[in-house]
Amino acid sequence: MNDTIFQQLAAAWNWQQAHYVPIAAGLINRTWKVITPEQNWLLQGVNTQVFPAPEKIDANLQLLKNYLSQTEPDYLFAAPVAHRGGSSLLKLDDDVYRVFPWIEGSHTVPVADQSQLAMEAARCFGDFTFRLRGFPAKKLHTILPGFHDLQLRYQQLELALKDGQANRISETREMIAVLQDAQYLVKKYQSFIHHPDASIRVTHHDTKISNVLFDDKHKGLAVIDLDTVMPGYFISDVGDMFRTYVSPVSEEEKNLDLIYVRKEYNTAIAKGYLHAMGTELSTFEQDHLFFGGEMLIYMQALRFLTDYLQMDVYYGSSYPGQNRVRAENQTRLLLLFQESLR
Numbered sequence: 154m155n156d157t158i159f160q161q162l163a164a165a166w167n168w169q170q171a172h173y174v175p176i177a178a179g180l181i182n183r184t185w186k187v188i189t190p191e192q193n194w195l196l197q198g199v200n201t202q203v204f205p206a207p208e209k210i211d212a213n214l215q216l217l218k219n220y221l222s223q224t225e226p227d228y229l230f231a232a233p234v235a236h237r238g239g240s241s242l243l244k245l246d247d248d249v250y251r252v253f254p255w256i257e258g259s260h261t262v263p264v265a266d267q268s269q270l271a272m273e274a275a276r277c278f279g280d281f282t283f284r285l286r287g288f289p290a291k292k293l294h295t296i297l298p299g300f301h302d303l304q305l306r307y308q309q310l311e312l313a314l315k316d317g318q319a320n321r322i323s324e325t326r327e328m329i330a331v332l333q334d335a336q337y338l339v340k341k342y343q344s345f346i347h348h349p350d351a352s353i354r355v356t357h358h359d360t361k362i363s364n365v366l367f368d369d370k371h372k373g374l375a376v377i378d379l380d381t382v383m384p385g386y387f388i389s390d391v392g393d394m395f396r397t398y399v400s401p402v403s404e405e406e407k408n409l410d411l412i413y414v415r416k417e418y419n420t421a422i423a424k425g426y427l428h429a430m431g432t433e434l435s436t437f438e439q440d441h442l443f444f445g446g447e448m449l450i451y452m453q454a455l456r457f458l459t460d461y462l463q464m465d466v467y468y469g470s471s472y473p474g475q476n477r478v479r480a481e482n483q484t485r486l487l488l489l490f491q492e493s494l495r
Contacts, residue, residue, distance in 0.1 A: 158245055162196065165236040165243050166252055182380075186255065193255035194234075198248050207249045209294035210380050211242050216292060217285065217355070217382070225284045229375040231256065231366075259366040259374050265398040267371075268417045272425035274365045274398075277373035278357055278390050279429030285355040286433055290384040293355065297381060300358060301389045303342040303448055306455045310462075317462030325477060328458065328484055335487065338451050341444065346386060350437035356385035360393040387430065387438060388445030394422050395446025396453060399493075400486055404453065407478050409485045414493040419443070443494050450490055454483035 163171045168189045173196070176184040183198040199207045211233065218232040233241040233251040243250045265271045299305045314322060314329070322329070345351050357364070358381035366374040397403075399418045402411045423442055431439070457480035460467045465476055 158248075161245055162243065162250060162252075165238065166194070166234075167237060168194070187252070193257070195253040195255050197251050197253070199242075199251065201247075201249060204296065204380055206294075206296075207242055207251075210296055211240075211251070213293045213296070213382055214379055215241070217288065217379075220288050221284065224287065228284055229256070231375050231377050231379065256366055256374060258368055260369075261363045261366060261377075263363055264403070265362045265418065266401075268415070268421040270362065270367070270371060271394070271398045271418050272421035273367070273371060273373045274360070274362045275391070275394055275422045275425030276429050277365050277376050277425075278360045278394065279426040281376045282354050282356055282387065282390065283429050283433055288355055290353050290355045293383050296383050297358075300381070300383075301385060301449070301452065303339050303452050303455075306452050306459070307336065307339045310455050310459045313459045313462040317459075318464055321462050321464075321477075325458065325461070325480075328481060331484055331488075332451070332454060332458065335451055338447055342448055345388065345441055345444070348437055350435040351386060351441075352435070352438070353384050354387060355382060356387060356390050357382055358385055358389055358393070360390045361397045362394075387434065388441060388448055390445075391422065391426050391442060392445030392447075392449030394426070395419070395443070395490065396449040396483075396486070398422060399446070399490065404457075404479050404482050404486075405475075406482055409481060412482065412485050412489060414486075414489045416493050419446075419493060446490055447487065450483055450487040454480050454487060457483060 159171070159173060162168075168187060170190055172188040174186040174188065176186055176195075182200050185196045187194040187196050199210075201207060204210060214232050218230055221228050221230050231253055233253055235241045236243055236252070241251055262270060265274065310332070357376060357379070359378060364378040365376055368374055399414045399422075400412050401415065406412060426442070427434075427439070457468065457476050461474075461476035461480060468476055468479075470476055
């Protein structure tokens with residue numbers, strides 16, 4: 154970012170003697186810490202390729218901020234702050250910027266390397282949805298239509314098997330067969346969302362542990378990165394926690410022998426989430442808690458394989474076959490996760 158842009162941002166948010174420090178964390182938006190004599194701030198440049206309608210995200214956050222300020226005034230909700238023009242978004246040239254208060258005394262952790270952290274993160278994400286239990290979720294914009302629609306993701310794989318790259322289809326036949334055998338999960342997903350005891354709520358949809366702010370005693374302070382907050386089912390949030398917390402290695406791991414399920418993390422996630430949401434979830438929903446993990450892991454395997462067959466048009470790749478590795482990784486994790494539930 155050039156100095157002229159920084160000067161315009163400083164004028165808009167009335168910063169004096171601002172110092173900008175780039176923050177490398179985060180894969181989508183560009184982020185800086187803004188240090189001023191009065192207060193520190195977090196500045197983001199919104200990736201409009203991923204989020205082409207940032208005004209809808211902003212509208213969602215303003216609705217939630219107004220609701221929580223009335224119903225849960227002590228809850229720490231990391232909402233963007235308005236600039237001098239009255240809006241919390243500022244468009245400069247082809248870029249859109251927003252600013253959040255810097256939460257002093259907080260930090261993030263990149264991976265869930267302690268079951269206690271996993272439990273606390275699960276409690277925080279559950280508490281987020283619980284605090285918004287009275288908010289009419291369908292008033293929110295759906296930021297990413299079909300984002301966690303398992304039936305849609307399976308249909309996309311079927312399309313890729315028809316028009317995808319022939320050699321890639323041939324070399325992944327074994328994995329394709331495994332994922333096709335698990336199609337019953339799509340039917341289970343459809344049964345879940347159409348059940349009268351499955352509720353649509355305000356859900357985060359990106360519950361990796363780095364989206365929780367912790368204090369120095371590992372207590373969760375707030376959930377952040379709220380761009381994907383929209384109407385959804387609780388299995389999306391709890392499922393993404395199972396997917397990203399239970400294995401000691403990430404979806405990028407090539408050595409499948411290093412993937413295993415830490416059962417104590419299964420227990421920690423369930424305990425933390427139910428501590429916050431146990432009284433809100435129906436008996437039917439509670440019975441599908443671990444199905445959320447199956448669904449999200451399966452969905453991610455489908456998405457990585459689909460992208461591989463379609464020549465890496467969505468996720469891209471930094472080396473040949475990366476999306477195949479990711480798909481193999483998640484397929485292996487799915488089988489191990491299911492085994493851990495028996």
